[in-house]
Amino acid sequence: MANRSVLVTGATGGLGTAVSAAFVAAGWRVVAPQRRQPDPLSGPEANAPVRMVADLTDPQDVARVAEVASGDPEAPLRAVVNLVGGYASGGLVHETPVEDFERMLTLNLRPTHLVTRAALPHLVAAGGGAVVCVAARAAVAPFPGVGGYVTAKAAVLGFAAAVAVEYKAAGVRCNTVLPSVIDTPTNRGAMPDADHSRWVDPAEIASVIRFLASDESAPTSGAAVPVYGRA
Numbered sequence: 001m002a003n004r005s006v007l008v009t010g011a012t013g014g015l016g017t018a019v020s021a022a023f024v025a026a027g028w029r030v031v032a033p034q035r036r037q038p039d040p041l042s043g044p045e046a047n048a049p050v051r052m053v054a055d056l057t058d059p060q061d062v063a064r065v066a067e068v069a070s071g072d073p074e075a076p077l078r079a080v081v082n083l084v085g086g087y088a089s090g091g092l093v094h095e096t097p098v099e100d101f102e103r104m105l106t107l108n109l110r111p112t113h114l115v116t117r118a119a120l121p122h123l124v125a126a127g128g129g130a131v132v133c134v135a136a137r138a139a140v141a142p143f144p145g146v147g148g149y150v151t152a153k154a155a156v157l158g159f160a161a162a163v164a165v166e167y168k169a170a171g172v173r174c175n176t177v178l179p180s181v182i183d184t185p186t187n188r189g190a191m192p193d194a195d196h197s198r199w200v201d202p203a204e205i206a207s208v209i210r211f212l213a214s215d216e217s218a219p220t221s222g223a224a225v226p227v228y229g230r231a
Contacts, residue, residue: 004076005029006213007069009056009115010083011049014184015134018202019081020049022210028079031069033061056084056111059118066118076126079213080119082133084111085153093147104148109155116163120172128171130213133160137180137228157224164222173221175212179205180231200229 006023010016011032023030030049033056052068054061070077086107090096116131123129138146139153156176163174181187181199188196205227211217212225 003074004078005031005069005072006079006081007031007033007065007077007115007119008049008081008083009033009111010085011051013083014186015179015182015202015205016083018206019083019209022203022206023213024049026210026214029072029075031065033065056115057106059114062111062114062118065115066122069119070122070126077119077122078126078129080116080123080129080131081209081213082112082115082131082156084108084115085134085156087146087149089145090148091145096147101148101151104152105155108149108152109159112156113159116159116174120163120167123172124167124170129173130217131160131163131172131174132209132212133157133174133176135160135176135178135224137178137226137231139178140224160224161222168221173212173217175217175220175223175225177205177208177212177225177227180228198230200227200231204229 006028008016008020008030011020012034020030020032032049032051033054034051035055036053052065054065056062088100088104090100112133133156135156136153138150139157142150160174160176179200182202184202208225208227
């Protein structure tokens with residue numbers, strides 16, 4: 001998989017770190033936008049991701065990210081991995097302010113839409129490629145108190161399905177993974193008494209995402225892949 005680039009959003013998160021590492025290990029050029037400047041004390045690493053500061057809810061910033069991701073003629077952009085998202089619990093639907101509901105759409109759907117939209121012309125120009133989105137198990141198995149989150153993740157599923165249909169002839173595939181609870185330090189801190197052995201490890205999800213972005217999964221598009229661990 002050398003000589004190709006992948007754009008990974010949310011690369012500094014618990015899942016994103018594992019996903020970036022999986023692509024770097026496989027020889028990809030990884031472009032990883034983030035909201036804040038990288039730590040100036042951290043030194044350069046061999047084959048480290050290309051990091052840049054960007055707001056992925058802003059169309060102009062996203063366009064700039066897509067240009068950087070596709071800007072190396074020796075490593076054309078061949079994959080996009082949309083990891084940016086957010087979770088919030090609250091009351092029942094009638095108890096949830098519309099601002100909170102819309103915030104879930106902004107966090108989960110808007111970056112996925114903007115990044116994919118900006119990257120698609122570059123993927124088509126490169127002869128095809130793959131888009132991988134992240135929804136959630138809750139999108140197909142909802143639980144109470146997270147109506148905005150469930151709606152946003154279900155919308156990601158629908159958006160990915162639309163991309164898969166619209167760009168099939170251009171050689172661009174789009175698939176979605178649906179994690180259950182991911183075993184990250186943040187989730188462990190929020191749920192210290194949970195059975196962590198049933199959660200899914202970020203490295204396991206990263207392997208699935210890397211597969212869906214690679215030529216090895218060429219026949220697969222429009223899939224919603226459960227990555228539940230033992231949950």
